[in-house]
Amino acid sequence: MGKILIVDDDKSLCYFLTKALSQKEYDVISCHSAGEAAKAVSERETDLILLDNKLPDRNGIEMLKELKRELPKVPIIIMTAFGTTETAIEAMKLGAFDYILKPFELDDISELVAKGLEAHKLMNKAVAIPAMSEYRGDSDQIIGQSKAMQEVYKLIGQVAESDLTVLIRGESGTGKELVARAIYQHSKRKGRPFLAINCAAIPETLLESELFGYEKGAFTGAGKRRIGKFEQCDRGTILLDEIGDMSLATQAKILRVLQEGEFERIGGNETVKVDVRVLTSTNRKLEDLIKQGKFREDLYYRLKIMTIMLPPLRGRKEDIKELTDYFFQLYKHHASTRVSHIDASVHEKLVCYHWPGNVRELANAINRSIILCKGEILTAEDIVFDIEGEAVAFLNEEELENTLMKIFDPFFTEILRFWGTGLHTNLLEKVEKFLVQKAMTETKGNQVQAAKLLGISRNTLRNRIDKYHLSS
Numbered sequence: 001m002g003k004i005l006i007v008d009d010d011k012s013l014c015y016f017l018t019k020a021l022s023q024k025e026y027d028v029i030s031c032h033s034a035g036e037a038a039k040a041v042s043e044r045e046t047d048l049i050l051l052d053n054k055l056p057d058r059n060g061i062e063m064l065k066e067l068k069r070e071l072p073k074v075p076i077i078i079m080t081a082f083g084t085t086e087t088a089i090e091a092m093k094l095g096a097f098d099y100i101l102k103p104f105e106l107d108d109i110s111e112l113v114a115k116g117l118e119a120h121k122l123m124n125k126a127v128a129i130p131a132m133s134e135y136r137g138d139s140d141q142i143i144g145q146s147k148a149m150q151e152v153y154k155l156i157g158q159v160a161e162s163d164l165t166v167l168i169r170g171e172s173g174t175g176k177e178l179v180a181r182a183i184y185q186h187s188k189r190k191g192r193p194f195l196a197i198n199c200a201a202i203p204e205t206l207l208e209s210e211l212f213g214y215e216k217g218a219f220t221g222a223g224k225r226r227i228g229k230f231e232q233c234d235r236g237t238i239l240l241d242e243i244g245d246m247s248l249a250t251q252a253k254i255l256r257v258l259q260e261g262e263f264e265r266i267g268g269n270e271t272v273k274v275d276v277r278v279l280t281s282t283n284r285k286l287e288d289l290i291k292q293g294k295f296r297e298d299l300y301y302r303l304k305i306m307t308i309m310l311p312p313l314r315g316r317k318e319d320i321k322e323l324t325d326y327f328f329q330l331y332k333h334h335a336s337t338r339v340s341h342i343d344a345s346v347h348e349k350l351v352c353y354h355w356p357g358n359v360r361e362l363a364n365a366i367n368r369s370i371i372l373c374k375g376e377i378l379t380a381e382d383i384v385f386d387i388e389g390e391a392v393a394f395l396n397e398e399e400l401e402n403t404l405m406k407i408f409d410p411f412f413t414e415i416l417r418f419w420g421t422g423l424h425t426n427l428l429e430k431v432e433k434f435l436v437q438k439a440m441t442e443t444k445g446n447q448v449q450a451a452k453l454l455g456i457s458r459n460t461l462r463n464r465i466d467k468y469h470l471s472s
Helices: 011-022 034-043 060-070 085-093 106-121 147-159 176-185 204-212 248-260 286-291 297-303 317-332 344-352 358-372 397-442 447-454 458-467
Strands: 003-007 027-031 048-052 076-080 098-101 166-169 194-198 237-241 262-264 271-273 277-282 306-309
Touching (some): 003 011, 011 027, 011 106, 027 034, 048 106, 060 076, 076 085, 076 106, 085 098, 085 147, 098 106, 098 147, 147 176, 147 306, 166 176, 176 277, 204 248, 248 277, 248 297, 286 297, 317 344, 397 458, 447 458
Parallel strands (some): 003 048, 076 098, 166 277, 166 306, 194 237
């Protein structure tokens, strides 16, 4: 029987969790302040702690530090209604077992509790890492509270303090360099050099000399010795962005740096020793490049010891409003403009777009729209996409079907849980309502054209408009 301590000043939540977890035959007690919690753990054996981040007498993160010092083998799950990037990263750095946002489903917290108790049973010790000062950037801040991004924050916190090589994967524009910088800012190498090298932007003939430097006379024009980025970054951190675009010859040198911590400058015989943490990123499928003979398999396995996968923006659309508001506040101060507010129609339009350029494209769209806006309120009409007016472009019916499956599949479990046995009818009705709305909008309310677009009769269209209470 697992012994659980709940620490939260919300008494109704404590009552609910105590009752629910007790029904699973756990031994549960609750308290409502840090002081009560300190007393409880001193008087009673505890196997797992559910800890709120905002307590009346103490910050939850500070309480987490103290508890991890006293109870290093006890899993602690942080609960918070005020989720931020830094809170998630800091909690995981300090050794929290996991982190969950309120409000949460009972099934989700129950699953975390079960995992935590199993970890305690197996005596898996959470690593306690010293706190680092918070990092706050301008446009360098990672934004998003979606479940997908919470997982990213947890991984950042878990890998930051080690010297592990990290492979950051994701489509172009998803924020791979921001994640690398966050790892650096929370690492023990913070304050030492950090350099980001875009391997795709530098010609291959220059990349090797850029990374490793060269000796005087190594080639025509090499009038004096030049120190490369690895030497400049000694005791610091280097990001090799788009490492999938690197030649096999340069890959071999990178592998040697990772394995031996050494290399030679171009044209030199002296072996240079360096202490550099290497972070890498790519938007390419390295597995395919290996099959094509364009990427070293041994380097691949060396890089993928720890992988952080960034979701595309279309896969975390619940973050679009927060991102939009963030970029709006950021860019309106940089532009000579009267724009002061965002109309709700902007968020609606942005959520419906597919964002092939991800967060970078969203940032550009907001910046451009602020500059071009002629009024004081930014509206949907001011938003211009990089590919204006386009939905997802499909080459054929098979690609259309595959894309629809990719959109639908991640949400199927939740949809099934919500509708249960009425899944077929309810889902078709939702899709039909959406199609009718879009057809009417596309044809500016012309029912004849809308019916033709949908492939139904005008009478059927009228019936659907009445059924779904749509404006004609």
